[in-house]
Amino acid sequence: MVRITSAKLIKKKRSVFYRISAWLHLWLGLISGIVVVIVSLTGAALTFEEEWRYLFQPYQHAESQGRSFLPPSVLADSVKKAYHLPGVSAVMYRGKDRSAVVPWYRDRANLLVNYVDPYTGKALYSQRLNDDFFRIMIVGHYELWLPRKIGKPIVAYSTLIFVITLITGMVLWWPKKWTKRSRNQSFLIRFKASFKRLNYDLHNVLGFYSLVVALVLALTGIVYGMEWFNNAVYWTASGGKKAEFTRVMSDTTLTPLNDQVEEDLLYARLQKTQVNLEDEHATIGYPRGESGTWTLTVNPKPGTRYLETTQQFEQHSLKLLQADIPYARANGGEQAMRINYDLHVGSIGGITTKIIAFLVCMISASLPITGLIIWLGKKKKAKEKAVS
Structure with missing residues (x-):
């Protein structure tokens, strides 16, 4: 009897935790969605900045x-x-x-x-930094093309919210039972399924595969946007310094x-x-x-x-x-600060990690969109059910 009661209690707690995670995932995702899309797309555009410059700007060469x-x-x-x-x-x-x-x-x-x-001293090209495409992308990525005092905290706290949605998304993704069917649903995208199912898989499955890298990109970005977070990372990594x-x-x-x-x-x-x-x-x-x-x-x-x-x-x-x-x-704090940029832009492991960072940026930009489509579909279904 005690065992049955304990099992029911655990199940009830899990159910409450799941509902709280679902609520946070939905509303925090809706609040931060547009900012996450902009920051992710500008981040993707900046990933191969050096490569694009070298390829298309002849004045980069000598x-x-x-x-x-x-x-x-x-x-x-x-x-x-x-x-x-x-x-x-x-x-x-x-x-x-x-x-x-x-x-x-x-x-x-x-x-x-x-x-x-x-080698020759010949002047090749001159440009105002604010007219440069990649500079425009950086300003959007860092402060949404708004005054810095306004845009910077919006980006930083939206990124923090995005971290929470990633974690709650993992809670929602986790299957209740590990069966062959649940594994297929959790790890595979069914491209031949209906649009509704395909959209769900793109949100659910891609969100899982990109989770770890997306967390790294987001947390290293917060280091630049929040002084208290920056100080906390330094203090932790340096052992209290x-x-x-x-x-x-x-x-x-x-x-x-x-x-x-x-x-x-x-x-x-x-x-x-x-x-x-x-x-x-x-x-x-x-x-x-x-x-x-x-x-x-x-x-x-x-x-x-x-x-x-x-x-x-x-x-x-x-x-x-x-x-x-x-x-x-x-010390560890100084090392964390120095390597933070390379982790954030994906350059830490060369072209391979840059490609991974680019793909995860594109996935991150898609998550608020596919999530919104899922929510609108459920809202429409609930409305039709209420009418009938």
Whole structure:
């Protein structure tokens, strides 16, 4: 008798948990649906950004023909002269047979991206960043093309809601009994079935297969959208430590080095290291203002960011002020922050994980749509039943 009562109690609790999950899945999905669709589609568009640029933008290319890279001052002067600019913000070397990028940043609305041949110094192309297709996609992905203070939290909390719908969806997907029929319904899409059944399978089955990757993409996105979540991830991964940020500034009382170009000195210093500029990416960032610093960023694994390191130097003396700890020696929180971008965009494992990320983005965009169709069908059926 006790066993029967306990079994009924467990069954009742499961039923209540299922109904709560169904309610949350429905209404949270309806609330966040349009945002999830936009964020997923823009994310899919951004997945192969570098590949599309290299394929369709001829100014991304430069032929070495056995020549070496020119120093950054030459590339900067070429861009300033060609496009009548008062200055540049950085010189970015992107490897063999790739053009260098020399941006000019005046303010958020006026950022020019300039491409130059690193072997000849010839200016190749200039574009306002805000006119670039992929920049438009990034703004939509991050803040829905709304003012940042409005759009950013909408995207972040809609993504958090999406995480909850994924988890509740798993609860709804889980078969009550594992039979051959339930396995077929849970794991297979019946393409020859009716539209109603096909739509249900596309929502149910694809949602299951994409669950883990969709959670990774969503959670790593929330890291960028919510400061408290970012801090929580860092604290957890580092074993209870808080992220520390130290801003370094140049000594405004110093004077420039005599007859020497600071960026070229940094470039010469870079050449003396084990960095291979034909295989690695390197960026020399110019100081902003009298107290700004030079930055030297090296990425030994282009296409990802987690191994990227940055050094900051005093503006005039070029004294090293601050340097990143190598990834392997950083604490767990720092490692989590550095690898977060590569997990979010799917670049962590090269083209294979990018393809997976793209497919999951497309599936994620479809889930609110197929879910809405399921809900409208049930609503219509309930209405017809009430009339009859």
